[in-house]
Every structure is written in structure tokens, then in C-alpha cells.
Amino acid sequence: METKEKTECHHTSETEGGIWFNFSRRNFLTLAGWGLFFATLAGYLSQILGYKGFFYPKVLFEPSPRFTVGEPKSFPENSVTTLKSRKIFIVRDGNSFKAISVVCQHLGCAVEFSKEKNIFECPCHGSKYYRNGVNFAGPAPRPLNHFDVVLADNGKLVVDTSKVVPLATELVV
Numbered sequence: 001m002e003t004k005e006k007t008e009c010h011h012t013s014e015t016e017g018g019i020w021f022n023f024s025r026r027n028f029l030t031l032a033g034w035g036l037f038f039a040t041l042a043g044y045l046s047q048i049l050g051y052k053g054f055f056y057p058k059v060l061f062e063p064s065p066r067f068t069v070g071e072p073k074s075f076p077e078n079s080v081t082t083l084k085s086r087k088i089f090i091v092r093d094g095n096s097f098k099a100i101s102v103v104c105q106h107l108g109c110a111v112e113f114s115k116e117k118n119i120f121e122c123p124c125h126g127s128k129y130y131r132n133g134v135n136f137a138g139p140a141p142r143p144l145n146h147f148d149v150v151l152a153d154n155g156k157l158v159v160d161t162s163k164v165v166p167l168a169t170e171l172v173v
């Protein structure tokens with residue numbers, strides 16, 4: 001008689017406690033195991049892909065090295081114009097144009113043009129460059145870089161800082 005009562009109790013469990021009552025210890029451990037597995041997997045994936053790595057393109061947005069600087073007439077004759085945002089000087093002598101880098105060849109500081117002395121000077125360690133970019137004093141081991149400059153079809157000067165050209169190169173317009 002006692003055995004029969006126990007059996008009845010087991011079979012009526014769904015009506016008493018619903019699905020949770022039937023949730024065995026074995027099921028719980030299986031579910032916990034899967035949960036742990038997925039949590040570990042997610043941790044590894046976030047390490048490999050990085051935060052946002054999966055959803056964001058791994059692209060660096062850098063400005064183009066080729067850009068327009070304006071019409072030749074916008075640069076006065078026999079002048080040196082500093083284009084700070086582009087890190088270049090536009091040097092005009094007569095109708096000859098050169099694009100010279102502001103980056104010092106010693107350790108990369110930005111050199112400045114001295115109108116009074118007509119030379120480029122580096123404020124960091126005292127390197128000096130002639131107006132044509134050739135170094136003559138201080139620790140700089142070589143001349144400033146010169147970049148390609150051309151006259152585009154629309155009559156404007158276009159500089160390409162990805163193309164370093166020989167010092168003697170000039171654009172005559």
C-alpha cells in the first residue's frame with residue numbers, strides 16, 4: 001500500500017509543480033555545462049576579435065596623400081607658404097614651384113621658415129636647411145623631402161606626398 005502511494009506521487013508531479021518540478025538534477029547540470037561552454041567560447045572570441053571587432057571594418061581612415069593646394073597665382077612670387085595641416089611648404093621662385101616637407105630629417109619635428117634668414121630651422125635640436133631644403137647645420141643627416149607637384153587640368157597645383165622626388169625637381173608653370 002505504501003509503495004503505491006509513492007508511485008502516485010511521482011506521476012502527479014506535473015499538476016503540482018509544472019515543468020520546474022520535473023526539472024531533474026541531471027538536466028540542470030547539463031544546462032549549466034552548456035552555459036559554461038558558451039560563456040568560455042564568447043570570452044575567447046572577444047579576445048580574438050576584439051571589442052566591436054566583428055562588426056566594424058578594420059580600416060584606417062587617413063587623408064589622401066594627393067591633394068589640391070590652389071592655383072599658382074595664389075602663391076606670391078618668391079615666397080614660402082606653410083600649409084600646416086598638410087605638413088608641407090610651397091616654395092615659389094619666379095614661376096617655379098616646389099613642395100617641401102616640414103618634417104625634420106633628424107627626429108621628425110616640424111621645421112619653420114625664417115623670412116629674415118631665408119632658411120628653414122628646426123626648433124628641437126637646431127638643424128638648419130637652405131631654402132631649397134638642403135641641410136647645412138645641426139644633427140639632420142639629409143635634406144628635407146621634396147614631393148611631386150603637378151598642374152592639374154583645372155589649373156590648380158596638386159601635391160602628392162606619397163611621391164618623394166629628387167631635390168632638383170621643380171614644376172615650372
Ligand code: FES
Pocket residue numbers: 104105106107108109122123124125126127138139140
Ligand atoms: S628633430 Fe630637428 S633637429 Fe632634431
